[in-house]
Amino acid sequence: MSGTFVSGMRTMARGAREEPRLFTIAIIGSALYGVGTAASGWLVGRVTERVVVPAVTGSGEAVSTADVWLAGAALMAVTVVTVAAILVRRIWAGMVAFALQARYRRSLARRYLELPLSWHHAHPAGRLLATASSDVEATWQAMFILPFALGVVVLIAVAGVAMAAADPVLAAVGLLVLPALVAANVVYQRRMSPRVTRVQQLRGEVSATAHESFEGSLVVKTLGLADEEVERFAADADRLRAANVAAGRTRGTFDPVIDALPNLGTLAVLVVGTVRAANGAVGVGDLVQIAYLLGLLAFPVRSFGWLLSELPRTVAGDARVQAVLQEEATTPWGDRPAPGTGPLAVAAKDLTYRHPVPATDPLAERPDVPGQFVRRDEAPAPRREAAPALADVTLDVAAGTTVAVVGGTGSGKSTLAGMLVRLVDPTSGQVLLDGVDVRDLAAGEVAGAAALVPQSTFVFDDTVRGNIALGLDADDVPAERRVGDDDVWEALRLARAEDFVRSLPNGLDELVGERGSTLSGGQRQRLALARALVRKPRLLVLDDATSALDPAVERAVLDGLASSGSGTTVVVVAYRPATIALADEVVHLERGRVVDRGPAAEVEARDAGYRHLVTAYARAARDRADEAANKAGMA
Template structure:
């Protein structure tokens, strides 16, 4: 418990340092609330002694002025209490939400700064959960923190007032304070592991849901909806069971914590009645102490809420700091790329291994995954500037990984990638992105206009956009759209066909006039004539572009100056397509697979 408590206190202290202004104002309001409540209890005792008891017993002269003065004094204290509550709630909420916004912005910036290899090792659903539920869990305790601190002030002032009124009754009443603290400590110790489990399972549920949403097309087309529902149901059931276990613990302790101040008040009334009857204390003192204890009944629960939230604070902050303290970076040098046209590309002994899935910081120790086998091994290539090279290989050969390495989406495990003889790790930031473009096999189109999808933050004229569309053979269908360049294409380009989305993605790359264009099977949805027109258009424009295209179809491969055959992450052959086909049986099997399958089907149909 002490470790969790101290970690939680350190986290809250950090939040106070980062957002001091709203916290200070909230504390002012909370102190006014605590001191005002203690003062109101003292005044109730004095009014009872000086006004109520003499008026009831007829033992003294009580004027209307005395009654009005007593009422006005109590009303003034009540108004101060209202002001304190407003300050505490408004600025306490501002304190919490400012911290949540601050850390969500900080996480978003960190997500963007971290290299792609790091993201490959961390499920997107868990990262979304960190930015939402973990941020909320980390700073949820700050909502009740000013209330708890104000309650501490109330206990101190009320304790002093009770001791001054009657030390014996004060001792009887205040015995509930250590009892409350003890109950809260046991409560927090029981809740801590349960809350950590709930927070971890929330991340797992989020990751499963994100996978299901991202793979909706696969799930629907393969009829796997029931299986996905069952998978999500199992994760949700584990989360439900963890929440129920936490709820049962909360349900067992909160009634006890709530009842203790009431029991203290009842005990004071019993002992106080005896002391009043014996003349050892006055009615006003008894009323004052009982009233102050009744005022403590609700605020004292804030300690329980705070201690119950501390495990969530620690668990949520563990996930936040796992991201914010991540040391993975993309180091950049200071060298510029040489000026000129197309870039020459060289890889030297290039090897790459995907990172192992990262362990959840809230998971049990020993859940780390072993590193996967290498994807690429000792890949050495030399692509002359201005040429078109087709990379051919079977599924899992490492083609997409090689495409990402060429434009430095990830860095190799060993070896080097050089553009015009310069190692990409020595280039200044922005040099690779400004000179090389990658069109991935999974085309992503934003819920934006055609112009917005092509320019995508680049300051270009409409004429330049149309020129890129013409090169991508997309100007015809864009011109036919009702809004032209202003036409909204829907989420993920839902209003476009697969080929139209690919051509839009091609135009997005071409408008940047790349010196190196890497097409990762990015023309698979285009017919061969359109594909040839795109590549021929690049050559005619004289942009000075080296093209590396991941290809399967013979029609695409025929457009290349040279072919590179990848097999199980290694280069097994390279050269002109005809020469490679003549000497490489594996390559022949790949490029003729579609034709042979079509011939076999035709033969079967003819025989039938």
């Protein structure tokens, strides 16, 4: 218990420090609730002693109507204060929890975007979504309960003093239930901790599976694998259901015990108190007061069990959240501005890059978390170090020129493209823009000077204008960087997207749907290209960014770029001979290494591997023509 309890309470203390005003108000409300509840028990005893018993037995002084009204008013006043305190406690406790959830979700979103792309490659998107949603919620769920539990401590303290003042013997008999309650809570927490931790782990797995299934829905449908995918998700969901049932069964066993113990204490007080009252050792009012206070403790004391049951979720959720927030992987920036104003000269010196190993669940790496185990047959197998995606790549791209990067699948072209705009940093080596290492540039300088159009086009669920002017049409953007409709139309013209956008019912205001679902693949690529061009980049990197265009449109787009006079250095990952023909020179990559470079004709003449790649389309066309001719001759 101690490890989880201490870790959980440290997290709660951190939350209290981060939201001190809201938490203080919640604690004040909870303390008033404890005092008010204990005061109501004391008042019930006094009213019983001085009003109810004399009125029923006719003993002592006559009870006046004013006495009855005064007793009722006192009870009503205490009740109103207690109810108000409950409202304050509940509302402000909720505000604390929701404020912390919002704070940490913002922090996670910021950290996700700060972390380098290489880190994201090693962390499944579904798990990251689960961390930002269910793990954050689990971390701070206990904040709803903590003020209540602290108020119950005040209630027990005040009620204990009131009971001891009324009759120490009966107070001792009644308060004997407290050690039993503590023992029950300890047992409960020990049994509940591994079950709740398991639930939290499985929630992340279900989220990751669901995200992967939905993202891969096109593949699933085209391969007719819907049933198999449903079964895969159902298996994860069944494991989560079984874990939730196990946790619920434990809680279902615990709740009746917690309900019964205070009632048993009340019963013991009534038995002993009846004997003592008959002997004149205690008054009826004191007996009623002690029994009433013990009865009131039954429900509030359960808050300790609720808190203890949430702390394992707090520890599990916080482990995943902190694993992201404290991640050391980062993209450090310097303080230098991008040099010059014209097209950028690009140099790569001895670039080597290895893809990161996929990350494991951080809980699996934390033996201090009770109940978190990795079965031997589920442990990941030792991973052999893969060959580098790039190895000692050196090249120079003169300012204002166009260079085509050509290579087979897996040769490192996309890795090199991302490295030129600093999506990832090399394992070793340098990328220089106009002679300045990109790691020495200030944050935002690379994005302001260079643009990448990736092979996998992403379009936001926004208007055409919103997708192209993304981040550059807001009022707080400096005037020299802000773009208007004229700039958007010019970028669309260069990307050969102007005609299809004008044909849309709402033009630039047309909503394109999630991931551009209302557009064709070629239209999405042209929007992505326009999004890059509207920024007037000094370096434009096209990572197979025209693959969805037909050859005529592709040629028109590339001719438009070449004739625009925009003063842009272009690095294009290419396959098609028509694309390569527009380049001033080509770089042939093979297995992460530069095997040749120079004018296309010269490289084709001396490099058999390059020649095999660039003539593949022509060979395939000749083979199809020969096959058709042979079939015609046989006919």
